[in-house]
Amino acid sequence: MNPYGIAIHGGAGTISKAKMNKWKTQAYYEALKHAYSLGYQVLRRGGKATDAVIEAVIVLEDSHLFNAGKGSVFTHEGKNEMDAAIMDGKKLRAGGVAAVQFVKNPVKLAEIIMHKSRHVLLSGDQALEYAKKHELQIKDAEYFYDEFRYKQLQRALTSDKTTLDHDEGADRKFGTVGAVALDKRGNLAAATSTGGMTNKKYGRIGDSPLIGLGTYANNETCAISCTGHGEYYMRGVVAYDVSARMEYLGETLQEATNYVIHEKLVKLGGRGGLIGIDQTGKVVLPFNTKGMYRGVKLSDGTELASIF
Numbered sequence: 022m023n024p025y026g027i028a029i030h031g032g033a034g035t036i037s038k039a040k041m042n043k044w045k046t047q048a049y050y051e052a053l054k055h056a057y058s059l060g061y062q063v064l065r066r067g068g069k070a071t072d073a074v075i076e077a078v079i080v081l082e083d084s085h086l087f088n089a090g091k092g093s094v095f096t097h098e099g100k101n102e103m104d105a106a107i108m109d110g111k112k113l114r115a116g117g118v119a120a121v122q123f124v125k126n127p128v129k130l131a132e133i134i135m136h137k138s139r140h141v142l143l144s145g146d147q148a149l150e151y152a153k154k155h156e157l158q159i160k161d162a163e164y165f166y167d168e169f170r171y172k173q174l175q176r177a178l179t180s181d182k183t184t185l186d187h188d189e190g191a192d193r194k195f196g197t198v199g200a201v202a203l204d205k206r207g208n209l210a211a212a213t214s215t216g217g218m219t220n221k222k223y224g225r226i227g228d229s230p231l232i233g234l235g236t237y238a239n240n241e242t243c244a245i246s247c248t249g250h251g252e253y254y255m256r257g258v259v260a261y262d263v264s265a266r267m268e269y270l271g272e273t274l275q276e277a278t279n280y281v282i283h284e285k286l287v288k289l290g291g292r293g294g295l296i297g298i299d300q301t302g303k304v305v306l307p308f309n310t311k312g313m314y315r316g317v318k319l320s321d322g323t324e325l326a327s328i329f
């Protein structure tokens with residue numbers, strides 16, 4: 022039997038154990054398990070890696086616990102502008118959406134852009150129009166509102182800082198979500214979705230919707246979804262760099278990701294992590310922060326949900 026499996030993340034950062042009460046921890050574990058289980062079921066039934074990553078990311082977008090879809094952080098103007106992307110490692114097809122409002126599941130919009138548009142990346146109001154044209158679910162501002170995120174914005178406004186999700190005091194974490202999968206036919210896929218940074222201005226876009234930066238998949242190498250301070254991931258071309266090291270230097274997924282997350286990013290001053298999977302079903306979950314919400318389910322029986 023060919024190996025198959027899925028890995029997911031719900032953001033990395035300095036997640037303070039002290040602030041995580043039993044109820045909150047339980048809620049995160051349940052959401053992670055729910056997400057990777059749904060993705061895994063798609064793969065077990067013989068479904069595509071692209072469908073598996075979408076299933077998993079939708080669960081996380083629909084949960085207010087993560088900074089994606091419902092519960093996305095607020096911009097300086099108090100809006101929720103979301104970024105998402107998907108990539109199919111078989112044909113190197115990709116779709117991304119940036120700074121889009123009101124779309125319930127930005128990852129679905131990224132998928133439609135990949136399959137139906139002639140473009141790779143759409144943005145803003147025009148992307149919203151495109152979502153409406155394809156009858157995706159649209160929600161009002163109230164649906165995305167989360168009091169915790171709103172208070173984050175109020176604090177960021179007082180200090181005039183642009184902060185990453187929970188990037189305050191001891192509880193620093195990045196709440197982007199993502200998934201990578203290998204299906205029974207040996208195809209790889211990656212998807213990422215985020216609200217970006219609290220108090221972001223001027224239409225700021227992060228690494229998540231940009232192919233090769235926060236999201237990348239290639240059947241010849243690996244599938245990668247990143248989470249962390251986007252500006253550093255953009256400057257480091259992180260997701261593609263992992264793939265390129267495997268392709269051109271012959272490194273393993275483990276060697277390539279260790280270098281990129283623990284050496285290259287650290288030198289740049291970038292904090293965060295990523296999830297990756299290769300064609301043998303090998304999964305890596307490196308991060309240079311205190312924790313990263315993550316989960317894995319593989320056909321060899323491996324199952325994991327972890328935070329620290």
Ligand code: ASP
Nearest residue numbers: 195196197227248249251
């Ligand atoms: N990478 C995302 C961004 O910079 C944030 C995150 O991972 O939490 O928009």
